[in-house]
Amino acid sequence: MPATIGHFASHDTIARRGERPTSCCLLLQGYLCWMVESESGQQITSIHVPGDMPDLQNLPAPQLQYDLVALGPVVVAFVPHAFFRELNASSPRLSRALSLLALADVSCLRNWIFNLGTRDALARVAHLLCELTVRLRVVGLAKDFTFASPFTQSDLAAACAISAVHANRTIQELRRRSLVQWHSKTIAVADWAGLVQLARFRPDYLGLRDPSMLDGPQTGQFAAQLSA
Amino acid sequence: MPATIGHFASHDTIARRGERPTSCCLLLQGYLCWMVESESGQQITSIHVPGDMPDLQNLPAPQLQYDLVALGPVVVAFVPHAFFRELNASSPRLSRALSLLALADVSCLRNWIFNLGTRDALARVAHLLCELTVRLRVVGLAKDFTFASPFTQSDLAAACAISAVHANRTIQELRRRSLVQWHSKTIAVADWAGLVQLARFRPDYLGLRDPSMLDGPQTGQFAAQLSA
């Protein structure tokens, strides 16, 4: 796969609204988000983890509609559009797989709308953490329910549509309830079952095939004991 | 195009979460929406107008993730999946056109998130009305900035993530400011420029090619006078 590697710092813009890029972006390390901005404010509409290709669907687009922004330091591989066009033409199987990826993204977006629309700030943040945890576990980056979090509290606020001050209050409350620890750019989910319950997290929408990522650490140990 | 016609009443569910439909749904008359529901509440994540195919992207999906619901009485045409599969295989041009449609839907979803996340209730409702107006004008269903609105105030609330009571307050305020009239299942935008300004409506995200739908009625009359 032909690719060019790129490094970016936190809050760098990898691709900007109005641009007409000639390659897609495969996220290797760190987090990316789609950011929508105007006078009314700024809003993160999705967060991407290593392994994702956030702008794959934009391949046929005349131009980008929104900004692709780094959350924390990031390493990406740029893959020329031509590569995917040929892939699409040559293999119906892969073409279908890419459609399924796109569909999963849409499902996430609708769920994100649901999250903003129906939950209060505490459950909203909890839900975002649940989603991040599961998606990171799928790619092996949160094996013990602990993962890197270069996000600022303002980033969290922009994702959950709350003010930065209230984001702080909310995190404090999650800490107070012993649900998560969040220190020195690391998040540790201390009580997975509790977090899931608070967020009413139902991971169907992620379209996972292997549901073992949803088990808590206790369950895992229990299973280990069973098989021993 | 092989199709079966179906009629539905308001709040009927055309396709349900978990189902595995074998045809796509072309909306002929009325409005459809994608509804996300759980114990935390219910949330409309997009609204579709005649000419749309809301579940086109779900073609490769193993099963539906959300509910497709009628807002007001509705007429749809069900087109077998096989038809689109052949279309995709036979014509790269049409295949690309369908990708672009899907991309426009994603853009709308991100904008919907932005709407919920950054605007207060009044601007949020105003923005939804702006989007509806433009999309209906594109298909010739709001020529004089007037269009059918079988929506209940609870529907509006579910779309804008506000309570039904506050939806009522908000509509009253739009009326008081002489921006819209909303009587007997008909909405008339009385002050298009004012509504656009209140909502900070920037229609780029809809990906329109013909921007004339964005002109207000006054501009239209002015242009008519010029050419006369």
Add this chain to the structure above:
DNA sequence: CGCCGTCCTTAACAAAGGTTAAGGACGCAA
């Protein structure tokens, strides 16, 4: 080593919107 900028934290206050409740309009069906 010290400065500066970014980020986190806290408090007091203000505003937006949710909840509950109750009455009224309207249309449909018996």
Add this chain to the structure above:
DNA sequence: TTGCGTCCTTAACCTTTGTTAAGGACGGCG
């Protein structure tokens, strides 16, 4: 015609969240 159900409307009250402001921690850079 009457009755019932859905929808709209309004009011009072309360909760959540936003805003502003100020201080403190921390890290990078000169």
